[in-house]
């Protein structure tokens with residue numbers, strides 16, 4: 001169970017922090033008629049998440065963020081258990097970035113059906129991340145649809161860092177005729193090129209230094225086979241390095257931490 005000390009203290013500037021569906025609906029009713037931008041997250045927020053928030057606050061009258069570490073999209077219990085949770089810091093950052101409503105639901109409230117009802121996609125979700133993380137995209141699509149139904153945003157913001165996720169969310173919105181504009185946001189990186197990710201904080205100092213080799217090699221002019229060979233030689237485990245959807249995409253791990261990234265392919 002999460003603890004959030006700053007909840008219920010009533011000292012928020014403008015942000016409504018709500019932890020159940022009734023409170024969320026009340027917060028949205030107060031803002032009826034306004035354009036809503038939505039950013040679903042799993043928390044431990046960094047400048048990548050905040051860039052999505054900034055874009056939403058620029059493009060909408062109301063910005064809603066959710067923080068929910070969704071158990072159904074984790075195929076490894078240890079990844080779920082050790083997923084970093086820093087709610088107090090997250091609340092502070094979102095307040096500073098002019099977010100209007102923060103939704104921090106409990107698992108039981110989002111899964112009254114115990115996950116008997118699931119949304120799945122049959123092609124894209126089976127490859128790459130789907131192959132290495134079975135069930136991940138069913139969990140992701142199901143929770144995003146539930147959150148869309150609750151928040152009813154006009155626009156929703158997703159990072160290109162999770163490129164396959166972005167494609168699947170767009171596909172879902174088209175297939176189910178959801179009246180939501182999905183906006184793709186570029187990947188924010190650390191100075192050494194590593195894509196910002198909540199999981200980066202789980203890298204040991206030496207792994208964190210080495211991790212920068214991943215984006216460096218992924219966007220190099222080396223062949224896919226050579227990129228893979230170099231990564232292996234430097235002690236990475238490599239799940240895949242491929243070219244697809246006009247991008248070069250890769251997934252590797254260092255120790256227990258899995259990293260994904262992608263770059264657009266340059267026109268030839």
Ligand code: AMP
Pocket residue numbers: 040041042043047048049051052157158159160161162185186187188189195196197198
């Ligand atoms: P997460 O909390 O990892 O589920 O991410 C929430 C949203 O932030 C997703 O749409 C991610 O693609 C996006 N995101 C995560 N990392 C980055 C980044 N480095 N740059 C831009 N967007 C990101």
